[in-house]
Amino acid sequence: MADAGLPLPLIVPLGDAGLLVRFATTLSDAANRRAIAFARLLRRDLPFGVSEIDPNLVSVLLKYDPQMIDFDRLAGEVRLLLGSGTAADEADEATEYAIAVEFGGAVGPDLAEAAAATGLDVDSFVKAHNAGPLRVLTTGFAPGFVYCGFHPEALQVPRRTEVRRSVPAGSVLFAAGQTAITSTTIPTGWHVIGRTAFRNFDADAAPPTQLREGDAVRFEVVR
């Protein structure tokens, strides 16, 4: 899993029953890809004593049972796996999804503001937003909530200064070079630019989420 662009990952405790493999401390495409690949590797070959693997934006959490293994021993196992060079081929497992979005209007109240922040008019912004497929970076924060990235530099916009107390499921959010899709009602400080009928989370389905980290997402204007 050598990656010339990144330093060696840090292996740190997260509480007394968690081990976090951090590929970076800031968000980057390379670190995210490594986290996804390493999580896949771990899932194929779950280390002894580990109950759960959770990939995040630039890290992977391993939850373990301290009755079965201690941190140092698990860290040793993880170090061996990191050095084993058997990275999963992410292209093999990536699925592409088309997500139809109604942009702006009542369901995308921050579209104009987000477009203005990039110096584009609304139509050009939507076009630029939908131009390339994004990758699902991770699922987190709330049920089925996915972070998709990365947009080009020209579309980097910070979060809003105010937090909306509640946005509905299917909200399409934009900030920090990413687009996120909500699957439940949540508060957010991101720009709400539209809404989709796509629901990534269904507690009764198996698995409960459709999108997996590493999948490709193409946003399009709803017909």
Add this chain to the structure above:
Amino acid sequence: MSVRLRIIRAAPSSTVQDAGRFGALQHGVGASGPMDREAFENAGALLQAASTAGIEFTRAGLDVVVEGDGTTRAAFAGGDFLLRINGRPTPWGAAASLQRDDRLEVTPGPAGNYGYVRFDHEIDVPMVMGSRATSLVAGLGGLKGRALAAGDILPLKAAGAGTGPAHTGPSPSASDAPIRFVWGIHAELFTPGLRQAFAEKQFRVSDRLDRMGVRLVDESLVFAGRPILSLVSDAIVAGDIQILGDGTPIVLMRDHQPTGGYPRIATVISADLDRFAQMRPGARLAFEPVTLHKARFLYLASRAR
């Protein structure tokens, strides 16, 4: 027909819980489960074969009437509440057989935030992603993903494979001993002086506490006026102590969000999180750093009790 429970009154944020919904972080869903795990297990240990789910109630307690046919045994543990069965004062931490028209009344007692009642019948709410635990933050599991309220009916059914008697040792009594922690994933972002102050000063439990987290009052202003750090969002575990932009420390609890972007200075050790969960608003506490080895030793000791 079988036994069912009619909720006459339930304290705010009382929920159905089982051990927790594990393995769902990858879907953005945390484990939830009992705020005081050991008390939950102790309630189960009072029964021959406890079912997997029970009711967690908060300080104001619970009032339940039994309906339907048949009998069930109920057992109580957690904190120190006042219990009446059909009006008769009953010792807290007891077990009792119940049938139609029996009434359980739990009212506030001298200590604790969370109490538990478990049964030798399963609480018949749907399994959601492998668990009956309620996640109030995600709005799923338990009874329609929400807290219990007056008028709710909880049907009971014959338990499947029960948990069986667990360890039956006494709960660690509430104490003023420091809450022990291991340093958190962002500890190095705090200055050595700040870390030292965190481990030396006293904090107070505020009245803003729930299943998601417990806000602390930072009376010594350890964290006041510190610049807001912007961090990449990362995994959270129960017990993480995060510092908000205004300097408020929050101990994240069982219904924490799976990820977050506030800096985390420390994580309360597993062996002390139950005791912390039972500390009431106004209680003073100090934090004490321990090594990961000691945290594991204390955890293993708590499981062996």
